[in-house]
Amino acid sequence: MSDSDNDSASNGTNDGQAPSQTGLTYKAAGVDIEAGAELVKRIAPAAKATRRPELLGGLGGFAAMAELPEGYDKPVLVTGTDGVGTKLKLAIDYNRHDGVGQDLVAMCVNDVLVVGAEAFLFLDYYATGKLDVDVAERVIKGIAHGCQLAGCALAGGETAEMPGFYDDGEYDLAGFSIGVVEKSKIIDGTKIAQGDTIIGLPSSGPHSNGYSLIRKVLENTQLVPDDTLLDELLAPTRIYVKQVRTLLESVAVNGMVHITGGGFYENIPRVFSDDGIAALINVDSWQRPSVFSWLQQAGNISEQEMLTTFNCGIGLLLILRSEDADTALEVLRDQGEAPVVIGSTVSSDHQAGAGEIVVG
Numbered sequence: 001m002s003d004s005d006n007d008s009a010s011n012g013t014n015d016g017q018a019p020s021q022t023g024l025t026y027k028a029a030g031v032d033i034e035a036g037a038e039l040v041k042r043i044a045p046a047a048k049a050t051r052r053p054e055l056l057g058g059l060g061g062f063a064a065m066a067e068l069p070e071g072y073d074k075p076v077l078v079t080g081t082d083g084v085g086t087k088l089k090l091a092i093d094y095n096r097h098d099g100v101g102q103d104l105v106a107m108c109v110n111d112v113l114v115v116g117a118e119a120f121l122f123l124d125y126y127a128t129g130k131l132d133v134d135v136a137e138r139v140i141k142g143i144a145h146g147c148q149l150a151g152c153a154l155a156g157g158e159t160a161e162m163p164g165f166y167d168d169g170e171y172d173l174a175g176f177s178i179g180v181v182e183k184s185k186i187i188d189g190t191k192i193a194q195g196d197t198i199i200g201l202p203s204s205g206p207h208s209n210g211y212s213l214i215r216k217v218l219e220n221t222q223l224v225p226d227d228t229l230l231d232e233l234l235a236p237t238r239i240y241v242k243q244v245r246t247l248l249e250s251v252a253v254n255g256m257v258h259i260t261g262g263g264f265y266e267n268i269p270r271v272f273s274d275d276g277i278a279a280l281i282n283v284d285s286w287q288r289p290s291v292f293s294w295l296q297q298a299g300n301i302s303e304q305e306m307l308t309t310f311n312c313g314i315g316l317l318l319i320l321r322s323e324d325a326d327t328a329l330e331v332l333r334d335q336g337e338a339p340v341v342i343g344s345t346v347s348s349d350h351q352a353g354a355g356e357i358v359v360g
Helices: 033-048 087-093 100-113 133-150 211-221 227-233 241-248 263-271 290-298 303-309 322-334
Strands: 008-011 020-023 075-083 118-128 153-161 171-182 197-202 255-258 277-282 314-320 340-347 356-359
Touching: 033 133, 033 153, 075 100, 087 100, 087 171, 087 211, 100 118, 100 133, 100 171, 100 241, 100 255, 118 133, 118 241, 133 153, 133 171, 133 241, 197 322, 211 290, 227 290, 241 314, 241 322, 255 263, 263 277, 263 303, 263 356, 290 303, 314 322, 314 340, 322 340
Parallel strands: 118 153
Antiparallel strands: 008 020, 075 171, 118 171, 197 314, 197 340, 255 314, 277 340, 277 356
């Protein structure tokens, strides 16, 4: 982002002196190119730490270039894009900027993961009214940390300083992930059959969804959250890439669901290619993090609304043949995961019992 124009304006005087020259600058208009350059300098080591061998060139170019990873016969590119949403508002209000970068990466790479793809490139877009280099550095270092957790390269990005567009201190984020999957190994839900086992992987909290409702609860209760509650509300979204890709080396997975905005009711149906199949979920099979109990009670939120808005403690679902469930649980536990069998696939006309929901 640069502007080489620097026109001068003449102001006439009547005191016998030569007319003075005043120059309007980009900086005077609210855009500080030097601050942007300082930010690039600060984040360069963090970006370098995410580098992969496929990446060509470095930071600062007009576009990022990369070769496809090796080992694919018929590679299919998979793309994903997302933001952090109004969770950013809480982060900004309470000076909690370090984790939102991981949120940004997670929301993209977890989406790419569910079709079986390896995310290998990530780009970010950081927009603000006036660039605060210290804040931006914290955010983008969090993005780099998320890329390391996902095993992808932070290939580039854009920092946009737009005076008058954002209020003081505010910023927004968008992320873009590129992955690759062998065409024959795409996970698209077509192999899901009745009787498959559904395994849930725990979330760290609300992740990056439902924060308009969360903020409304805080507003209605007039509660100023303490550090403990902020830690729970702003815990970074978990990145499931490495543990799930390790699992895929041992077990065939028929379908995956990233529980994001829309909770269980909106996301689970997206994985079924057969209208006759649904998910039977035992909602009492896992222990919800305490933050969800607090939200439900403080906001007087119905169980239906909770499951339609939040992940309620389960961030990713794995659907696989029942005979592979024990092996899958063992592989995941060996990686430090705490997987839980939370249900199975059933006929879409199946009637739910106590403590159960049918989603399809």
